[in-house]
Amino acid sequence: MARRLQVGAALAALVMVGGCGLVGGDDNEAAAPVVSETTAVAAEPEFEPITESPTPSPTVTTAAPKPKKTTKAPKAAEPTQPAFWSELPACAHYDKTKPVAKKTVKKALKSASSRVYWRTEAPSLKLNYPLVKAIAWQESGWQTNIHNCDGGTGVMQVMPDTVDFVNNRFGLEYDAKDYKDNAYAGANYIAWFTRWAGQNYFKENYNLNTSKCKSHTSWCLLNVVISGYNAGQGAIEAAAETKTLPNPEYVAAVRSLMSRCECDQF
DSSP states (O other): OHHHHHHHHHHHHHHHHHTTTTTTSOTTSOOOOOOOHHHHHHHSOOOOOOOOOOOOOOOOOOOOOOOOOOOOOOOOOOOSSOTTOSSOOTTOEEOSSOOOOHHHHHHHHHHHHTOOSOTTTOTTOOOOHHHHHHHHHHHHTTOSSEEOTTSOBTTTTBOHHHHHHHHHHHTOOOOTTSHHHHHHHHHHHHHHHHHHHHHHHSTTOOOOOGGGOSSSSSOOHHHHHHHHHHHOHHHHHHHTTTTOOSOHHHHHHHHHHHHSOGGGGO
């Protein structure tokens, strides 16, 4: 009985020794290293703590101010210098009177161009508004208070001698300082020049239609009348032999204004 107890104790001791890693393993295989709990914790990689960026405080936005009501832009003042003058001649000037509005001047020019100036001698002679308005714009830019170097006054720049001639010839009393009289005097002079040129050079034909002219420089009644308004009767008489206009640039400018003029906006 005692011997059985000794053998059982020895076997129990062997079993306890095998439980330390020898049971079921190769005798030559090295035992797996035992990692202590402390070592395992130290071997873990260290990470920086994740910190969230602070939430920005909301920006306080103020409501956009309501747009203010804008007032209408003031109307552009009418030019004080005619468009055809790049530079005002030193001898030309403006007087101190208030210029008449161009819309009002337009009415006077239309009235002047619609008159019949030769009721008995040349009833077929009729002016037209495009011709009168173009000459007036070329002469003064429809300004009533401008005086040119040669003594011309106002809208159609009629000179004192021209006004005197028209008044004496037709028994009138035009005053160039009055814008209406100025327009009538200028148109009356155009009508007289048409009658004179038609009698002397165009067999009493008084047709001022543009279709009668081959070009802006050709010798036709319309071109001759335009040329004569600027150059005078003597210049036309001198040019008649060669039938060459003495001032083709002036004629071309007026002819262009007849079809398209800045003054048409008024």
